[in-house]
Amino acid sequence: MASLEAVRSKSASRTRWLLISPAVLVVIIGAIAPLLVIVTYSFLTPGPTGGVNYTLSFDAWTRVLFDRDVFDDTLTLSGTNLEILLRSLLLSLATTVLCLLVGFPTAYFIATRNPLNREVWLLLVTVPFWTNLLIRTFAIQDLIRNEGIINTLLIKAGFISEPIQMLFTNFAICLGLVYVYLPLMILPVYASLERQDRSLLEAASDLYARPFNVLREIIVPLAKPGIIAGSILVFIPAIGTYVTPILLGGGRNLMIGNYIEFQFGQGRDWPFGSALSLALMAIVMVALLVYIRHGDSHGHEHG
Amino acid sequence: MAKAFPVTHQRGFGTVAITTFIFLYAPLAVALVFAFNAGTSPAKWGGFSLRWFQSAANNQQVISASILSLKLAAISATLSTTLATLAALAMSRTPRFRGWTLAYSAISFPLMVPEIVTAVALLVVTATFRGWTGYSGLGYLVLAHTAFCVPFAYLPIRARLQTMDISLERAAGDLYASPWNAFRFVTMPLLFPGILAGFILAFVTSLDDVVITEFVKTAGQDTLPTYMLGQVRRTITPEVNAIAAVFLLISVALVMCIYVVNQRTKIN
């Protein structure tokens, strides 16, 4: 009898893996294995015409942080690489913070509508999100160019006489990123707010908390998992962004994503590109660790 | 006199929210309006006309890019939804097993890696493979798209499965339904909205992809997004807006589709 139970569980296990493995296999081939390849590449030397030479070298990794001087080959802490990393980090953090500042009240607003209207508001958030990224970025471009609607209106209204240069600035990149990824912040924050028990707010009011204190003491701390999830969801694509700096940054405000691409294109330095990719991955992993630490504990943390 | 103490009210949040919605829609609205611009600038109004829709419809490159985009999205969404459905069934209809976390991490992996990293990694691998095999067909793009669509298809299906009561399938078994019949008559109909949502999400994700496609594609494999990205090397005309208008329409239709299906089939 015991064996009957065992046989059943063994055949169940076989069926299970039969069902799971195709999906896993596709992901392995289409995403995981290539990543392992570039891990290998990051320890090789660049080939003369692109590609790699199969000689072990830590040069690529050294160059992530250090610069070999163009003229005398001395190593210095790489101002330019750090600058790009720092700019990417700052821009994506600024994007995340802006998304949060704008997204939180919006999510809260939706979560406090009556349930019937809520779905409609939510739909309104998702529609732009489901619209092609490029289309949205071009839309921003049209809006903020020197002869775009905003400048035209401002000039017509007499606020300014010369168009304000918005396109091709860090501001434009940030605006574009916020615009493109804002729904990724609103949705998880909304999810955590929507679950929130209204009676907790009443309990706080009952216990002498004024509206602002209710926000600070109850609403925000309880929405923390959503806030963290949203921040991660915005931060990851923002720091790795490739398209936005091209379209809105005018090619002179490179971010790490473009710099990586550059190494595989014009730069012809695949090992260095690989090392940079992995450095980016590392930053993302750190962010994810923060998420797993704080997001999974159901926000029962109190600051 | 107010009716009830407004316990959820936070001052200024409504204003921010409304501003946000304006912010979300203003660029799209402007882009849409300029799709009907008679002039050649996507920013300077020159009267109403449909010429850019016409011009897009006559642009051989736009047409073949659109067809490729749709084809690619359809194939990879179908594949990834099928794979994701199988995996989701196996992973949420049995108790936690050894390897569950591993399988789950693998499936959600593409979500956690910045696209550019996957893109260059695929660039390297596919370039090498093309060299070895000489094959440079659509296969690479299909594989790449399917891979990054898997988690998108997986999420709604799994979510649906989790809210779906497992005792319904037991009840079917109890009522003389063989495992296949239980799947056919109970699991499948109830899971369908999830599968549809997964498919649409995967479809849109594939349709939306620029970065990975840009790096994996070879000659003649421009999708609409990569064609539009190529716009940075061409004069921008309202033709882009016209294409955007059409795609916006498709997206809205798909979103509405999910919305309606979800409304209709809320699990009680």
Place this chain on the structure above:
Amino acid sequence: MKDESTPGVAIRLNQVTKTYGSGNAVVTAVKSTTLDIFNNEFFTLLGPSGCGKTTLLRLIGGFEYPTAGTILLGGEDIASVPPFQRPINTVFQNYALFPHMTVAQNIGFGLRMLKRPRHEIAARVDEMLKLVRLENLSDRRTSQISGGQQQRVALARALASEPKVLLLDESLSALDYKLRKEMQMELKSLQAATGITFIFVTHDQEEALTMSDRVAVLSSGEIMQVGTPHEVYIKPANHFVANFVGETNFLQGRGLNSDDRGAVIDVRGVGAVAIATKDRVAPGQLVNIVVRPEHLRILPLAQEPAGQLTGSVKAVSFCGAETQYTVELSRGAAVVTVRRYNTPEENLPIAIGDEVSVNFTPNSAQILPA
């Protein structure tokens, strides 16, 4: 507007009405209710689901504003005082403990919001923890303690800022049977210890009877009766109260005659039945005789001469301590329920279908207008 004339009154509801909705869909949740709740009282609002209990509580707590009427706290109209300024605290039905705070932080929250000095808060929290016997759980998360403990934290939190009135909305409903009995005792003794006015809401009549100094029975937004548990059970003011509080048998009849010591009622299919009551019943007046199942006596007809009522047994239901007999009285007078404790030796030799005699003493019945 200070009302000095009623020193013992903690909360006074004056013609309070609350309606929801508008146009055709108006729901009157509370109908011009007037009610005094005294200081130091354990007062219970009892009524079926939807009768307006929660609404009344929320009106007092300040979460809803009355459509008409006034609410006085210690003689002062509190219409324009928001909840966060009312010295009234609530123990919510689901406790509404802040999940991101520890037990101690929950208890200290109100004082913190009142900007009391830290050491004062700490001292008060310790005191409260002692009061509800949770000293060693002070640093636990609220999700890490049991239902009964959560309930005690909710109580301590509401009591910490020494409110004038404590509101408790179905605070025990979520607990299982054993724990619930225990918590009833605790609540009762806490109220005695603190001397704070408790307004307790429940739909469970047994709970209301066990715990309260006074009970208000509500139906559809109106107060049906206010009185001590004994008054409400033994002398229900009307059909609704009689039916809602405890199980009851009704026998319809018409007055024959009545004097100071009692009345005689002609019950259809039964005949004249004497009832001890001070109420006068006009001859011919349609009335209901109300008898509790445990006040009916049942015996096999074969064994004993027929009493007031006879009938046949429709169902016998063994419930452990008691057995419940469902008897259809002869000539369709009524179907009555009889309960009696089981004797250890054997059950009464009464089975389904048996003809039985059912009696009650004149003292054990009430008369209510039909």
Place this chain on the structure above:
Amino acid sequence: MKDESTPGVAIRLNQVTKTYGSGNAVVTAVKSTTLDIFNNEFFTLLGPSGCGKTTLLRLIGGFEYPTAGTILLGGEDIASVPPFQRPINTVFQNYALFPHMTVAQNIGFGLRMLKRPRHEIAARVDEMLKLVRLENLSDRRTSQISGGQQQRVALARALASEPKVLLLDESLSALDYKLRKEMQMELKSLQAATGITFIFVTHDQEEALTMSDRVAVLSSGEIMQVGTPHEVYIKPANHFVANFVGETNFLQGRGLNSDDRGAVIDVRGVGAVAIATKDRVAPGQLVNIVVRPEHLRILPLAQEPAGQLTGSVKAVSFCGAETQYTVELSRGAAVVTVRRYNTPEENLPIAIGDEVSVNFTPNSAQILPA
């Protein structure tokens, strides 16, 4: 393997054991249980949460396989029969109605799976709808009907294919008090009407006692007692059953002497107490005297000479029909609970702090090994 020797047995469990997990984390949900359930019986599995009731049901239904032992249905081993081939149906705790089908489609599902002809299914569905009185809801979605109606659909669905045995897992727990009482009656009469063996699971002892022909009381995967409700309540086999089924007072003592008609127990702080029992008690043996609260009599000590037990009243709790007295016996013998019906006229003149005499007849007590 046909077992012809027991014609009346519907289900036979033979040394059935079920364990979950492996290694250090083995949980034994059912411990070598042997049990016969007869044809046409309303059989109840009663026990606290986690005692293995659901597991037992799932073993019978075929959703789990026993780790050891055999399960016979009509004398036949059904180990290798999957659920969808067992003529055993289940009413799930949450009903598990198919939300994408109408009421009628739900009821007809089993027959459709059995490939019965259409007209037969239609006829049977109609019959079932009539049986559970839902004729006019046949085309509703299951989300559009009330909880009680859903429960009836679940029943009809399980009964439609005329199973040999019907399993019901806490089928009434989710219903509110009134509806629950009603459904208890309906279930009972349906069982009588169909003659199908019902195996009913509950953790509610009153429900078990009211509904069942026989009850099995479970604790930690083991059967503690099997018997009629009366047997289980009046003659609990052990401490667990006595405590779990109904409220009970325990008095610890040592045997003094015993004969065929009874025993005399020396209760600490009380002295010799006579109990009518057939069980022999060895002199010096530690035993518990078990008396139900309603079998204790309480009287003011002033009013009457001391009986067997004396003590002082700790709490008086008015519960409507009954009053419950908590009495601390003299010299710390025990704290006992006494219940008695209230008389309509007045309560017993017994208040907190009063000295009282508490008695019971030798017949009303049981003896259990301590």
Place this chain on the structure above:
Amino acid sequence: EGNLNIYNWGEYTSPELIDKFSKTYNIHVTQTDFDSNDTALAKVRQGSSGFDVVVPSQSFIPTYIQEGLLAETNPGQMENAKNLEERWRDPAFDPGRKYSVPWLWYTSGVSVNTSVFNGDINTWKVILDPPAELKGKINIVPEMNDIMFAAIKFEGGTWCTSDKALLTKVRDRLLEAKKSWLSIDYSGTLKMASGDVSASLDWSGSALKRRTQNHSIAYGLPKEGFTYGSDNVVVLKDAPNLENAKLFQNFIMAPENAALNSTFAKYGAAIIGAEKYYSDDMKGAPELTIPDDMKSKGELLTLCDPKITQLYSRIWQDVQK
């Protein structure tokens, strides 16, 4: 029959030409754009790119040949080779025209919106040490050799110099100038018409094209020295459609076809007889000729020694990031 995959500069291929070719030979043509010679070379080097023809600048052709990327199609022997202008018939970068066919030729200079700045535009100063009016309105095309050439000349050096002192000045100059740049963008010149950009490192034809849209745009050839060159159609060794590619090479050497290209992109063709098919706006356009007094300042651009190119490329990277 079949396909032809073209890899060319953006906004550089006449749709009419493609149409005509497509119809003539019943070949389905797909096009992909690039924005710099380096990008194109990098993509081609990855191998199996799927392209049949690429249109790199002549300075890159030797590299393509040396790295064995090209198929030897011998266009010099093709039927239409007779139409080649004399000076492009047997160039140093592809002796005997074994691989390449000229597409269009260009000079590399600056375009300026004269309504914003109407000072001297015949100098690299416009973009490397710009006047206040142009600061923040300058675009640079991402063509490394062109920008390095400009900077070296501006600092008074010679092309392919490895003089560290001079190159340090070049780098500093570029880093300083970058602060005045709005974008480093191939389409930046396209944006001159729309007003976002007022000056750009640019090519002759592109400048002409902008002028047709906005008459205040003028093109200047810097007196410090400028480059000229041509872009050339080559066929890749791993071209999937080798025969069609050859057809294409021959096809564009026909004057009326070359003129279609010129008319679209506004660059001069290298084909005898193409002029007569030019559109009116091209006839006599100053952008399409090098004035006699400037002829001596023009250099045919070549790639430097790989070591030096690498040095330049790292300077350029530093500037870009």
